[in-house]
Amino acid sequence: MDIVDTAIGQPSATSITFFLIFIIATLTITYYAAKKSKSASQFYAAGRGVTGMQNGLALSGDYMSAASFLGIAGLVSLRGFDGLIYSIGFLVGWPILMFLIAEPLRNLGKFTFVDVLAYRLSKRPIRIAASGGSLMTVFFYLIAQMVGAGTLIMMIFGMPYELAVVIVGMVMIMYVLFGGMIATTWVQIIKAVLLLSGGTIMVLLIMIHFGFSYGELFRQASMTYGDRVLEPGGLVASPLDAVSLGIALMFGTAGLPHILMRFYTVRDAKTARRSVFYATGFIGFFYILTFTIGFGAMVIVGQEAIAAMDSGGNMAAMLLAEATGGAVFLGFIAAVAFATILAVVAGLTLAGASTLSHDLYAGVFRFGRSTEKEEVKVARISTLSLGVMAIVLGLVFQGQNVAFMVGLAFAVAASANFPALVLSILWRNYSTFGACLSIVTGTVLAVGLIIISPTVWVEILNNPTAIFPLSNPAIISVAGAFAAGYIGSKLRPDPEASSRYEEQKVRNYLGVGAE
Amino acid sequence: MDKKHPLEAMDREKFQELVVNKWKVSLSLTAAMMLAYFGFILVLAYAPRLLSVKIGEHMTLGIPIGIMVIVLAIVLTGIYVFWANSSYDRKVQEVLKSMRRK
Numbered sequence: 334m335d336i337v338d339t340a341i342g343q344p345s346a347t348s349i350t351f352f353l354i355f356i357i358a359t360l361t362i363t364y365y366a367a368k369k370s371k372s373a374s375q376f377y378a379a380g381r382g383v384t385g386m387q388n389g390l391a392l393s394g395d396y397m398s399a400a401s402f403l404g405i406a407g408l409v410s411l412r413g414f415d416g417l418i419y420s421i422g423f424l425v426g427w428p429i430l431m432f433l434i435a436e437p438l439r440n441l442g443k444f445t446f447v448d449v450l451a452y453r454l455s456k457r458p459i460r461i462a463a464s465g466g467s468l469m470t471v472f473f474y475l476i477a478q479m480v481g482a483g484t485l486i487m488m489i490f491g492m493p494y495e496l497a498v499v500i501v502g503m504v505m506i507m508y509v510l511f512g513g514m515i516a517t518t519w520v521q522i523i524k525a526v527l528l529l530s531g532g533t534i535m536v537l538l539i540m541i542h543f544g545f546s547y548g549e550l551f552r553q554a555s556m557t558y559g560d561r562v563l564e565p566g567g568l569v570a571s572p573l574d575a576v577s578l579g580i581a582l583m584f585g586t587a588g589l590p591h592i593l594m595r596f597y598t599v600r601d602a603k604t605a606r607r608s609v610f611y612a613t614g615f616i617g618f619f620y621i622l623t624f625t626i627g628f629g630a631m632v633i634v635g636q637e638a639i640a641a642m643d644s645g646g647n648m649a650a651m652l653l654a655e656a657t658g659g660a661v662f663l664g665f666i667a668a669v670a671f672a673t674i675l676a677v678v679a680g681l682t683l684a685g686a687s688t689l690s691h692d693l694y695a696g697v698f699r700f701g702r703s704t705e706k707e708e709v710k711v712a713r714i715s716t717l718s719l720g721v722m723a724i725v726l727g728l729v730f731q732g733q734n735v736a737f738m739v740g741l742a743f744a745v746a747a748s749a750n751f752p753a754l755v756l757s758i759l760w761r762n763y764s765t766f767g768a769c770l771s772i773v774t775g776t777v778l779a780v781g782l783i784i785i786s787p788t789v790w791v792e793i794l795n796n797p798t799a800i801f802p803l804s805n806p807a808i809i810s811v812a813g814a815f816a817a818g819y820i821g822s823k824l825r826p827d828p829e830a831s832s833r834y835e836e837q838k839v840r841n842y843l844g845v846g847a848e
Numbered sequence: 849m850d851k852k853h854p855l856e857a858m859d860r861e862k863f864q865e866l867v868v869n870k871w872k873v874s875l876s877l878t879a880a881m882m883l884a885y886f887g888f889i890l891v892l893a894y895a896p897r898l899l900s901v902k903i904g905e906h907m908t909l910g911i912p913i914g915i916m917v918i919v920l921a922i923v924l925t926g927i928y929v930f931w932a933n934s935s936y937d938r939k940v941q942e943v944l945k946s947m948r949r950k
Contacts, residue, residue, distance in 0.1 A: 414899075417914040418892065424921050425885045431925045432874040432881075436932075552906040563908040564900035565892050572893035579889050583882070603937065606929055613925045617918045624915075759871075839858070842867055843940055845947075 340660055341642065341651050342491040347664025355523070355672045356504065362519045366512035373705045376513035376712055377444040377687050383598040387522055389611020392595050394521030395680040396423075396586075396612070397528055397619050399673040400481045400739070405620070406653075407646025409627020410639050413554070413562030416627050420620035422579060426586025427613040434587045434751075435609050436602040437758045440840055440847040445684075446593040446750065447692045450757050452840075453833040455765040460696040462769040464688050466749030466776050467590045471685040474589075474742035475719075478681065479727030480735045482674040488648060489667045494731055502724035505679045509686065509716045514598060517679050524669075524676040529615060531669045532622035535650070538657035539629035550625075553632045562631065574803050578740065581807035585743030588750030591684035602844055626650050633657065678723060686715035737788040740805050744783065748775030748810035756818045758841065761834040767822030775814030782806030859946035866939045873931055877924050884920050888913065 370376045383391065401423060409416030442448035447463040479498060486497035508516045543549040554562050586592065596605045630639060630649035633656050642648040654666040690712035695703045703711075749772045756763045756771065783789055785800035803809075840846045891898055899910030 414908070414910055414914070417911070418889075421885070421888065421914060421917050424918055425881060428881045428921050428924045428928075429878060431928055432878045548904070548906065551911070555906045560900075560902075560906075560908075563906070563911060565896040565910055572890060575889045575893050576886060579886060583885060603933070606932055610922075610925045610929045614922050617922045620918060621915065838867065839863075842863070842870065843944060845944070 339642070339652060339655055340663060341489060341648055341655065341667075344490045344492065345660060345664050345667075347661050348490065348667040349664075351665050351668035352671055355527075355668055359516070359520050359523065359672075359675075360504075360507065363508050363512035363516040366515035366519070370511070370513035370515055371709070373444070373691075373708050373712075375515065376709050377594070377691065378597040379514040379518050381598060381600055383518055385599065385604045385607035386611055387518070388595055388599050388604070388608035389615060390525040391518045391521040391598070392592060392608060392612035393615040393619065394525035394528075394676050395591055395595065396616055397525065397673065398478060398481070398677045399485055399670050400477070402528065402532070402619075402623060402673060403485060403647045403650050403670060404645070405623045406626045406630065406650040407639070407643070407648070409624055410630040410634070410649035411636055411646040412566055412568070413558070413628070413631070414564055415566045415568040417620075417624050418565070418568055420623060422582040423586075424613070424617050424620055425579075426583050427609060427616060429583055430587040430592070431606065431609040431613070433758075434593070434754055435596060435605050437841045438593060438754070439596045439599070439602040439605040440842075440844050441758075441837065442597060443848050444594070444597050444691050445687050446588075446590060446754060447688065447696075450753055450768060451692075451696065452757070453830045453837050454757065454763075454768055454827065455830070456701065457697050458765055458769055460692045462772040463750070463753060464692045464697075466588075466745065466753070466772045467688045467692070468685060469776055469780070470588065470742050470746045470750065471590055471681050471688070473738045473745065474591075475678065475681050475685070475723050476726050476730055477735050477738040477742065478674070478678050479723050480730045480733065482678065483727055483731065485647065485674065486671060488643060489651060489670060495728060498724055498727035498731075501674055501678060502720055502727065505675055505682060505723075506717060506720035508675075508679045509683045509720070510713055513712075514594075514683060517676075517683050518595075518598060520672075520676045520679055524672045525615065527669045528673055529619060529622075531666055532619060532626065534662070535654060535657065535666070536622050536625045536629070538662075539625060539633070539653070542629070542633060542657065547625075550628055550632065554628055557632065558636060562628075571803075573808065574805065577803050577808035578805040580811055581740060581743040581747050581805050583747075584751045584811060585745075585747035585807070588746030588754065589742075590688065590746075590750070591680040593750075594684050594687060601847065623650075626653060629653055629657075682716060682719050682723060685719045686712050689715035689719070734793060737783065737804075740788075741779065741783050744779040744805055744807045744810060745776055747807050748779045748814045750775075752811065752814040752818055756815070756822075760822070761831050762822055762826060763818065764822040764825055764827030764830060766825035766827065767818045767820070770821035771814045771818030774817035775810055778810035778813045779806050782809060857947050859943055862939070862946065863943050866936070866943060869939070870936060873928065873936075877928055881921065881924055884917055888917055 483494040483498040630653040634652040655663040694711045695708045787799040790799045901909040
């Protein structure tokens with residue numbers, strides 16, 4: 334690190350001040366939210382009083398992780414154009430979520446996406462199967478986020494990894510445990526506003542440097558590093574691999590439990606629809622910002638300095654903040670990165686806890702006969718357990734290569750959750766057996782194939798060659814899940830579920846009876 | 849007052865038309881997004897040089913095309929919201945009215 338003269342890696346007075354302001358503000362909100370979060374509808378769905386704009390911000394807050402902010406800016410700074418390919422993949426799932434899932438999800442469910450499947454299929458088997466898919470997605474995403482959190486905070490603040498993981502885990506538990514969905518939503522909104530405004534300020538500072546001309550920015554980048562930074566490099570190796578990852582990203586977004594859960598915080602399907610539009614706009618804008626930040630860092634900081642701090646380029650945005658805005662701005666962006674990490678893990682934990690309490694405890698173990706008070710109590714116990722588990726996982730996986738787990742989380746979401754949702758919305762003869770078979774097939778294929786893929790089998794388990802040639806299993810596992818849903822429904826039809834399809838349609842399209 | 853269940857009073861034809869219409873719009877927009885995104889990926893995989901084509905001294909075709917995919921995602925969701933807010937919601941109200949009338 335000697336060749337880079339930077340304050341990154343040391344806790345500075347400004348970063349700590351900004352961070353404390355964020356913590357105090359969010360915990361104050363949590364305190365007020367805790368007074369309200371007594372009922373199930375408050376705890377899981379913020380009393381359904383979130384507006385379209387607020388939910389749009391909260392959705393983007395749940396989605397824009399520190400890994401995508403720092404990681405994509407870093408990727409762009411070191412590889413130029415290739416970083417853009419990556420961010421596009423993470424955006425294109427949002428329109429799909431809008432067109433196929435958002436409104437039926439809001440109209441048919443109550444608190445979790447599993448409710449939609451349980452609407453006309455046999456409640457206990459489908460809740461068990463779908464909770465499996467939901468929890469697996471949350472589990473893999475959470476590991477990736479916790480390990481990323483520890484590593485990034487260690488780099489930014491110079492804090493020991495273990496301490497960083499414990500702090501993130503504990504603050505996040507406080508938000509969710511006491512403040513439920515109300516506090517979690519406000520944490521997301523504040524974080525999204527901070528991240529978007531911090532990014533915008535950074536882009537303005539870059540643009541001042543280049544006379545508000547992208548042409549000048551690209552000119553200087555290609556003068557120093559050659560035209561290759563403006564061209565596709567080696568990121569897309571095999572076409573099949575690229576398409577498979579594309580399928581995971583495109584359809585996985587519409588199967589992420591913490592994203593889907595947000596739709597129950599708004600009043601109706603119309604508001605849900607509007608919130609996806611805002612979210613898509615914010616996230617698209619954010620990726621254009623990170624692209625610009627990446628190129629700005631490439632020219633202003635220089636690739637050598639960025640790579641010297643971290644070979645993956647993760648500190649590019651931090652170095653740029655310091656170079657353009659000095660210690661104060663660096664402190665601000667460092668605090669924003671910390672807030673970003675906290676918010677994403679809080680959203681994931683709440684989604685996991687809701688599945689455990691609402692779908693498994695209330696829906697399966699108590700046959701839907703538990704009281705609301707008992708359910709919320711179990712939700713809080715689940716939050717605490719998941720939070721502790723997240724901390725332990727963060728510690729266990731320290732130093733491990735967990736980058737593939739984000740791809741895996743998206744693959745499981747696209748294979749287990751997405752096909753089940755689409756088929757239950759669109760296909761009258763979808764049966765309980767078919768749905769369960771589809772979810773199990775999707776999950777097993779996604780997880781199984783990634784274990785024998787180059788990413789795990791070769792890079793982590795050090796075998797010479799991979800049994801399955803693709804890095805992301807989605808092309809096989811999504812197709813497999815749809816096929817299993819079809820075959821299962823043909824083998825064991827469910828006349829009762831089919832007979833309720835008309836009733837489901839009325840609620841789905843007209844919103845009659847929606848909770 | 850007729851004690852018929854509201855569902856029986858519903859204008860079936862209108863409702864079916866609404867459902868069919870909704871999926872026509874949803875699936876066309878989904879197809880447009882998939883075409884743009886997977887098209888982009890396949891060009892990257894099979895003809896990356898196409899995106900390296902210079903348009904200006906320090907600009908390649910790939911950058912505006914990439915940005916356009918991002919903008920397209922936002923525009924398509926915007927089109928859907930606009931359509932749903934105007935056309936779809938109005939038809940929903942008409943069907944709901946048919947349920948209340950009888």
